[in-house]
Amino acid sequence: MSVWDRGGRIVVRLAILYLVCRLATFAFFILAATLAEEGSRFGAAPAVSDMLLGWDAQWYWFLAVHGYPAELPLTDAGQVAENQWAFMPVYAYLAGALAPLFGGSWGAAAVIISLLSGFGATYVLYRILRPRIGPSAAYWGAGFFAAGPLSALFVLGYAEALFLLWLFLALWAVTTRRYVWVYPLVILMGYTRPGVLAFALFLGLFGIWRFFSRRTEPLRTPEIIHIVALGALATVVGFSWQVIAAVVTGDPGAYLATELAWRRNWLINDEGVFVPFDAFVQGAAFWGQTWGWGSVGGVIVLVVVLVGIAAALLWAPQVRALGPEIRLWAVSYLVYLLAVFFPQSSIFRLLVPLSPLWGAFAVPRSLAWRAGVLVVCLAGQWWWIYNMYALGNRFWQIP
Template identity: 35%
Template sequence: MIQTVDERTPMKGLGRIAAHGASWPWWVHVSLIYVAARLVSACIFMAAALQQGVNPWFPPAPDYWNFITIWDGRWYAEAANNGYPSTLPLNSSGNVAENSWAFYALFPYLARALGALTGLATLPALTVIAMVAGLGAAFVVYKLFREFAGRNTALWAVVFFSTFPVSPILQVPYAESLNTLLLAASLLLVVRRKYLVAIPVVLLMCLSRPTGVPFAAMAGLLLVHHLWKRFGRRATGALPEFGTLPRAAHVPTPRELASLGALVVVSASGALAWPAIAWAVTGDPLAYTKTETVWRGDDLVLFKPWFDTGQMLFGPVLGVLAPFVFVAAFALLMMSKPVRALGTELRLWCTCYMGYLVVFLQPQTSTFRMLLPLFPLALSAAWLSRSKAYRGTVVVMFILLQIVWIVWLWAWAQLPGGGDYPP
């Protein structure tokens, strides 16, 4: 007798594999997603490194591990190895020169501690912390998304987070991965109304990157919102139109209001902690601000850089209107149905963070990297359509934009006037 092979057998086998995979714990799925995304980014980094020419750090065509340590990674290493200057350095013109006060201390000091424990050199220690913190951030981001969405949608949102065009920053010795971990944990605790538990996490977040000001603003506005719900008009109980796990209306208790008030005070104090430390060490009350503005070349003037950049890009008339158009477009995004489904806390965070950028930031190529804290919008993007074609297209476009970001901004190529655009 001749045995025949059922052509459907391989498909049945794949189906069994898929069914078995679906039963794996959530952290296995998130790990596989995140590690796969980082391997893709690593391949892009390695390809770009082969094309890297003469640069300020090492010979052309460096290996992967050297290539990912350039730019601010060297500043974090400086802070870890030598600490922070007690006197602000000056350049030949008598102005404050670039120095490590622009780089918050939690990340480099963790690397110093890891190096002391393991014997690792500073840059490898920074890289290890960044990679571990990035994976931890993916775990916490998933748990945050599960507060609002089902398992499949939350996993797709983690895919978007892990493949976002600037997501390669999560695997290099920058503080973004550590800050994202602490920010996501802070937001998760706030969403769960564990305000007192959030306090130490928020304080650590405030010492990792300058996200304390918008977080304090978010917490303050959330307190006002809850006070209105408690003592003003009662919540209507309307539920979001998107998501599989809508959150029921909740009227805060007096204890929750007091706890949230404490979080507001502590987060506001934490937001000022690093500038205050710089003042205490250097004796200059504007030490941090002076250092931050060195890279932009101008003094800090609120809002003005957006209009300057608008006029540079779009001319004297349209350039003045450009910031208003941008703010209006973002406001419409915040009022869209998929974003409204994120709930009050995450919508307030996205609004306050973008407001912080508009008030203080000088738009430049680094702005793309600074959009990473808007990661809750990944869940809104996953809600926009359940079509596999749509979601797959988003991932492909994100990976293509990673190539653009790494080749254009991470790889160093001297501009005609000197220097290069920073990532």
Template identity: 35%
Template sequence: MTAAPGVPGVPGRDAAEPVPARRARDPRTWPWWVQALAVYAAARAFSAVVLLVVASRQVASGWTGASPGYADYAGLMWDATWYRTIAEGGYPAQLPVGADGVVQQNAWAFFPLYPLLVRAVMAVTGGSWAVVAPTVSLLAGAGAVLLVHRTVVRGAPRAVAARPGLPLATVLLVSVFPTSVVLQVGYTESTALLLVAASLLAIVSRRYGWACAAVLALGFTRAVALPMAVVVAVHALVRWREWRASGTRPPARDLAGIAAVGVAAVVSGFAWLAICGWVTGVPDAYLQTQEAWRGAATTAPFAGWGYVPAFWFGDAAPWVVLAAAAFVVACLVTPSAWRLGRELHAWSAAYLLYLAAAVEPGSSLARFLLLAFPLAAATAGVVTRPRAARWAWTGGVAALMLVLQVVWVWQIWRFEPPAGWPP
């Protein structure tokens, strides 16, 4: 067969007939990682626009001038300046104490991995904190959503089978979460989310050496390593049941690996407290520092649930707390939550209980909830069939979250002197 004249190499095509244009590739056929990064990039672009719009209405503060640019607004506001202080000057050798003898707010409340990472990048690139810190957070967040996707695939196979597309839907809900703007500012959430997802993925994949490394790094990023010990215990129970059902003898290597991850979680949970006490010479230096940020000078477990709700809701506070607890329990016992893998479900429950015990329930609580990302999978998995209905549900939840994100940035991230509620 010969080619048609004027159209070399195209047999039988008339020269006057146009060659059809190449059809655009369906995004659903893109590699999983491209889809996840595309969703993350779109969400971060939305957040960037919100930050720019709100920054144009920001009055001058101790962190920035009036109407700051994007870099300053993302890299210097609120706790970002504390991390900058650590990156540029380290930690104080002695705890600052006021005239009343009470420890004042100081850098020991903030963990070192993120500011030291930014400092290293600054040294290599020569960039300023305001530029480098948000960029590091943005890139860490990109890595985090990739690991979140893989963690849902490996750790929640039943949920994925019931709701195809669940890993990408989880990435979407995490990326548009009302406080997800912190994934692109000078805060530690991106790094912490990356390490939480890495820890869970390594555990469910039974790569215990990697799990130890991720959990130990997590302990120097945020004070959230202890709940991972519960995940390890649940994982050990899952493995034991598998060995018992199959009648096989547990491999010594796996037993040692699981034990090592458990020890790493406990050590990681207390390492920074010990270092803080050792350097300053005050054994409970970290706890005294935390008290400086609280409405009452106490770090007793669950203490904040007595005075904070009472401040906001008065006599109705007990009912509000009860309703909040009932809502959390309901989220953890829904069918879509139970379809999550045991380790992912355990992390969600243990982490939320840990937050309730260790954190004052103030304005920062919404930001801390970002690390409970398996609940995003549970939310997306509420509707399983048909395909149009499940994506309509996910899209509706995502739209609501975007609206709440605008409200959060305007009400919380924007500072109105003389005082405000910290993000």
């Protein structure tokens, strides 16, 4: 069998699938621009380009142009204001470096990076899933990812698509035991967007699993050294941004204060102190009150949801079919979110690194099931674009 037969055809098939999904995304944005009214975030009938480069994309552009502030900006109340330190440098500066190739347009370069990264992530996800659930299910799983509710990120000036490419490559390298490849990927992940600390936890759990599975797959000294070294590197990279921000600004709490500045948009009386896992409890109480369940009701719902997710990761046969690495990553990333994130409408975007779990939805072989999941994906994509971009005028419509 030729190299083309082994790999080329699936690349073409995935490229066609990805292109069709992106055409659907652009069609959704055109429709959203048509439906946008004067009171929406972007005003009446905005240009699609303005929507693609709105919200956080503006922060990445601002970072590329102005860099990081040496002095933290303050609000009228004397608190640290929202600023560039919340955004990692790789995506913003890479788009800036490539902008001359696109007539000096940072926005065009940023969108192209997202488009290409999204396709790269789709292909790598297929390669991760194929040995576990077979080529057909892996293709469908990659399709669900390419068409998913948050796949609009693949045409936005956001760093998510590039981060997903690094992440999927790192997971692929771990599943195939090519640990040397993971070292540069950890660094790229760490300075593209927050989340590398979740990968550090994943490596720790993976190392424990490898120890207990050593009878079925021998655990040799070089592998132990790689796992420990990579876990240490991911941890150092994960905390290094706080150190860099502190050195540049002279404020030891610069990064955390910047991140907490966004939380004040939701909790007016927030004390501005970071305590692991506290934000999710506060968020559950906030949404419980907002939706009429009461604070305690919100926390109870959170616990029920977490128990349900844990049960699915432990016992659902479709999830177990994906292999231990994907399940351990899912656990690690969810624990990371619980520890650091205040749940609000951006939670949908922050759940995208869990995308390898799309493979579980592709395991059932029924064509009707798979087609139904694809329709739900496209419907969810339209719902997200319409609410976050055609409207975007309420507190729960922030991407």
